[in-house]
Amino acid sequence: MEVQLIKIEKRNDLSRSIYFLTPVLAIFLTLFGGGIIFYILGFNPIEALKFFFITPISDLYGLSELLVKATPLCLIAIGLSFCFKSNNWNIGAEGQLIFGGIVGGGVALLFYNHDGFYVLPIIILSGAIGGMLFAMIPAILKTYFNTNEILVSLMLVYVAKLLLDYLVVGPWSNPEGFNFPETRQFSESARMPILFGGLRIHAGIFITLITVFLSWLILYKTYLGFQIKVSGLSLKTAKYAGYKGKTMIIIVFMISGACAGLAGVGEITGPIGQLHRNISPDYGFTAIIVAFLGRLNPVGIIFASLIVALTYLGAETAQIFLQVPKYTGQVFQGMILFFLLGSDYLLFFKIKFLGLKKNEF
Amino acid sequence: MYKLFLRSLISVIFLLGFSLNANAEFKVGFVYVGPTGDHGWTYQHDEGRKAVEAAGIKTTYVESVPEGADAERVIRQLAQSGHDLIFTTSFGYMDPTNKVAKDFPNVKFEHATGYKREHSNVATYSARFYEGRTLLGHMAGKMTKTNTIGYIASFPIPEVIRGINAMTLAAQKVNPNIKTKIVWVFTWYDPGKESEAAQALIDQGADIIMQHTDSTAPVQVAEKAGVWSFGQASDMQRFAPKSILTSIIDDWAPYYVERSIAARDGTWKQQDTWHGLKEGMVAMAPYNSVMGDDLVKEVEQLQKDLASGKAHSFTGPIYDQKGNILVAEGAVADDGMLAGMNVYVKGVEGDIPQ
Numbered sequence: 001m002e003v004q005l006i007k008i009e010k011r012n013d014l015s016r017s018i019y020f021l022t023p024v025l026a027i028f029l030t031l032f033g034g035g036i037i038f039y040i041l042g043f044n045p046i047e048a049l050k051f052f053f054i055t056p057i058s059d060l061y062g063l064s065e066l067l068v069k070a071t072p073l074c075l076i077a078i079g080l081s082f083c084f085k086s087n088n089w090n091i092g093a094e095g096q097l098i099f100g101g102i103v104g105g106g107v108a109l110l111f112y113n114h115d116g117f118y119v120l121p122i123i124i125l126s127g128a129i130g131g132m133l134f135a136m137i138p139a140i141l142k143t144y145f146n147t148n149e150i151l152v153s154l155m156l157v158y159v160a161k162l163l164l165d166y167l168v169v170g171p172w173s174n175p176e177g178f179n180f181p182e183t184r185q186f187s188e189s190a191r192m193p194i195l196f197g198g199l200r201i202h203a204g205i206f207i208t209l210i211t212v213f214l215s216w217l218i219l220y221k222t223y224l225g226f227q228i229k230v231s232g233l234s235l236k237t238a239k240y241a242g243y244k245g246k247t248m249i250i251i252v253f254m255i256s257g258a259c260a261g262l263a264g265v266g267e268i269t270g271p272i273g274q275l276h277r278n279i280s281p282d283y284g285f286t287a288i289i290v291a292f293l294g295r296l297n298p299v300g301i302i303f304a305s306l307i308v309a310l311t312y313l314g315a316e317t318a319q320i321f322l323q324v325p326k327y328t329g330q331v332f333q334g335m336i337l338f339f340l341l342g343s344d345y346l347l348f349f350k351i352k353f354l355g356l357k358k359n360e361f
Numbered sequence: 362m363y364k365l366f367l368r369s370l371i372s373v374i375f376l377l378g379f380s381l382n383a384n385a386e387f388k389v390g391f392v393y394v395g396p397t398g399d400h401g402w403t404y405q406h407d408e409g410r411k412a413v414e415a416a417g418i419k420t421t422y423v424e425s426v427p428e429g430a431d432a433e434r435v436i437r438q439l440a441q442s443g444h445d446l447i448f449t450t451s452f453g454y455m456d457p458t459n460k461v462a463k464d465f466p467n468v469k470f471e472h473a474t475g476y477k478r479e480h481s482n483v484a485t486y487s488a489r490f491y492e493g494r495t496l497l498g499h500m501a502g503k504m505t506k507t508n509t510i511g512y513i514a515s516f517p518i519p520e521v522i523r524g525i526n527a528m529t530l531a532a533q534k535v536n537p538n539i540k541t542k543i544v545w546v547f548t549w550y551d552p553g554k555e556s557e558a559a560q561a562l563i564d565q566g567a568d569i570i571m572q573h574t575d576s577t578a579p580v581q582v583a584e585k586a587g588v589w590s591f592g593q594a595s596d597m598q599r600f601a602p603k604s605i606l607t608s609i610i611d612d613w614a615p616y617y618v619e620r621s622i623a624a625r626d627g628t629w630k631q632q633d634t635w636h637g638l639k640e641g642m643v644a645m646a647p648y649n650s651v652m653g654d655d656l657v658k659e660v661e662q663l664q665k666d667l668a669s670g671k672a673h674s675f676t677g678p679i680y681d682q683k684g685n686i687l688v689a690e691g692a693v694a695d696d697g698m699l700a701g702m703n704v705y706v707k708g709v710e711g712d713i714p715q
Contacts (some may be wrong), residue, residue: 007588061437061441065434066664068430068434165547166714169364169714170518170714178391178476178518178625178700178701178703179454179517179518179522179549179703179713180516180518181516181517182453198464200433200434208452245664267429267430268639271433272429272430273456274456276428276429277428277547278427278428278429278451279430280429281427281429281431283431313432313434316414316423316426316431316434316435316438317438318426318441319422319423320390320421320423320435320438320442321442321623321692323421323422325424326423326425327425327426327612
C-alpha cells in the first residue's frame with residue numbers, strides 16, 4: 001500500500017502586512033460562512049448579514065451601544081495581551097473582573113448617599129486594585145509553588161462568582177428589595193458620567209483609551225516591554241539575558257488583573273449601576289478571543305473589540321427583525337477564531353507533499 | 362492585496378445598503394431570560410406569545426437575554442423598532458424596564474414578577490404559583506415513604522419562599538412528620554446544576570423531588586432514580602412519564618392576548634395583576650392515575666376549593682421555624698404578607714440564604 005507523505009515546514013519569509021491582514025481575511029471568511037449558515041437556516045443571507053452587521057450600528061444609539069459593549073472587552077484584552085505576550089496564560093480575567101466589581105461595588109455602597117467628586121475615582125481605583133490582587137494569586141502560586149496558572153486562574157473565576165452570589169443575596173442585598181439578589185442602586189456620585197444625554201456611552205471609554213495608550217508605551221517603548229516580548233519569544237534567551245522572570249510574571253498578572261478590575265468597575269458604575277449576579281456576560285472569556293484577534297497589539301485589540309462587540313449586538317438585532325436564533329452570535333465568534341487560527345497555521349507553516357511512498361507498517 | 366480587501370469591503374457595505382423601513386403596524390415584543398426550548402418558564406411565555414400571534418397580532422421575541430447591562434439595550438431596541446407593547450419576563454429586567462419606559466411614554470411595558478411601576482406605562486403581573494404548590498404538597502405528603510421532600514430552589518426571593526412554605530404547609534396537613542429539604546442552585550436555568558441538586562436530595566433520602574427552576578433535568582433525574590416528581594411551569598409529563606404526578610402549568614396566554622388587544626384598542630391601563638387557579642393563570646396538568654382514585658379526587662376537590670376561595674394556601678395557625686406564630690388560627694395571610702414573605706414555616710430544614 002502506498003501513502004502520501006506530508007511534511008510541515010516553518011515559513012521564514014513572513015511579511016508583516018500579511019500578518020495583520022489575516023484577521024481581516026478571517027472576518028471575511030466568517031461573513032461568508034455565516035451567510036451559508038443563514039442560507040441553510042432558511043434566511044436570505046444578504047438580508048440576515050445586513051441585520052447582523054449593519055443595522056445595529058446604523059444610528060447614534062447603536063454606535064454608542066457598540067462602544068459600551070466594546071469598552072470592557074478592549075480593556076480586558078489589553079491586559080491579557082501583557083500576559084499572553086510573555087507566555088503567561090491568564091484564563092481567569094472573568095474572575096478578576098468580578099472581584100474588581102465586588103471591591104469597587106463595596107466601596108460604592110460604603111459611599112451610599114455620599115456626594116463628592118472624589119467618590120468615583122476612589123471606587124475606580126479600588127476596583128483596579130481588587131482585580132490586581134486577585135490576579136496576583138495565580139501569579140504568586142506560579143512563581144513560588146510552580147502551579148499551573150491556567151488552572152488556578154480559571155478555578156478562581158468560580159470563587160469570585162460564588163463570592164458575588166453570597167454578597168448580593170446576603171449582606172449586601174438591598175434592604176428595600178424584597179430579598180431580590182441585588183444591591184441598592186449606587187448614588188449618582190458613584191456613577192460614571194454619561195457623555196451624551198439619552199445614550200449609555202460613559203466616561204469609562206476614556207479609561208480604556210488611556211489604558212490602550214499606556215500599554216502601547218509600555219510594550220513598545222520601555223525596557224519592561226522589551227523583556228516581556230523576549231520572554232514570550234524564548235524563555236531561555238530571557239534567562240540568559242538575566243531578566244528577572246519571577247518579578248515579570250507577577251507584573252504582567254498585576255497589569256492584566258488591574259485592567260479586568262477596571263472593566264468590572266466600569267460596568268457596575270456605568271450601564272448597570274448596582275451589583276447583582278450578572279455583572280458580566282462572560283466578558284473575561286470573550287476578551288481572550290479579542291486579544292488574539294487583535295494580534296496582542298493595542299491598536300489591533302481596539303478593532304477586534306469593536307468587531308466582537310458587534311457580533312453581540314448583531315445577534316440581538318437579527319433576532320428582533322428576522323427571528324434568527326440568538327446563538328448565531330456565539331457561532332460567529334467561534335468562526336472568527338477558527339478561521340484566524342486556521343489561516344495562522346497556514347501562514348506560519350507550509351505543507352509540502354513529498355510524493356507517494358510504500359507503507360512499511 | 363490590502364487594496365483588494367478595502368475595495369471588497371466597501372462594495373459589500375454598498376451592496377447591503379442602509380435602508381430600514383419602519384412600519385406603523387401594531388406589534389408586541391417579548392424578552393425572555395432563557396431559550397424558548399427550555400420546556401419550562403420561557404417555553405410557557407413563548408406559548409403565550411404564540412396565542413397573541415394567533416389572535417392576529419404581530420409579535421417578536423428575543424431569547425436568552427442576560428439580566429445585566431444587555432437587557433436595557435434589548436428592551437430599548439424593541440421599543441425603538443416600533444413595538445407598542447413589550448413583555449419583559451424575568452425579575453432581573455425590573456430596573457431596565459422602568460428605565461426604558463421613562464424614555465418611551467407611548468410604549469406600554471409589562472414586567473413579570475417585579476414590584477416597581479415607576480411610570481404610568483409600566484404594569485406588573487405574576488401568577489399565584491403557590492396555589493399549585495399547595496396541591497403538590499398535599500400529594501407529596503400522601504405519596505412519600507421517607508417523609509422527606511426534596512426541593513430545588515432558585516433564588517431566595519418571596520416568590521420562591523412562598524412556594525416552599527405553601528407546599529410544606531399542605532404536606533404537613535396530611536402528614537405531620539414531613540420534612541422539606543432544600544438545595545439552592547442560584548440559577549433559573551442550568552440543567553447540570555439542577556440535576557446535581559436533584560441527585561443530592563435523593564441521596565439525602567428524599568423520595569419526592571420538586572423544583573422552582575426552569576429545566577426538565579430534575580424530573581429526568583427523578584425518573585431514573587425511581588422517585589416521584591412534579592413538572593414546573595409547563596407539562597413535563599413526556600420527560601418523565603413514570604415519575605411525574607402532575608405539573609404546575611403557567612398559562613400566560615389569556616393574559617397576553619387580553620393585554621395585547623387592550624393595548625391595540627387603546628384601553629390598556631397600568632395595573633398589578635396577580636392571578637391564580639381561579640383565573641386560570643395557574644393550571645394543573647392531568648393527575649397521574651398511579652396515585653389512586655381517592656387521592657386524585659381529593660386533590661381535584663382541593664383545586665376547586667382553592668379556585669373558589671373556599672380554601673386558602675396560607676390558613677392559620679402558621680408558625681415559623683422557631684415556633685413564633687405568623688398567621689393566627691382561622692385567619693389567612695393577606696397579599697401584603699405574601700408579597701414580602703421572607704421566613705420559612707415550621708418543618709422546613711435549614712436557613713434562607715442571607
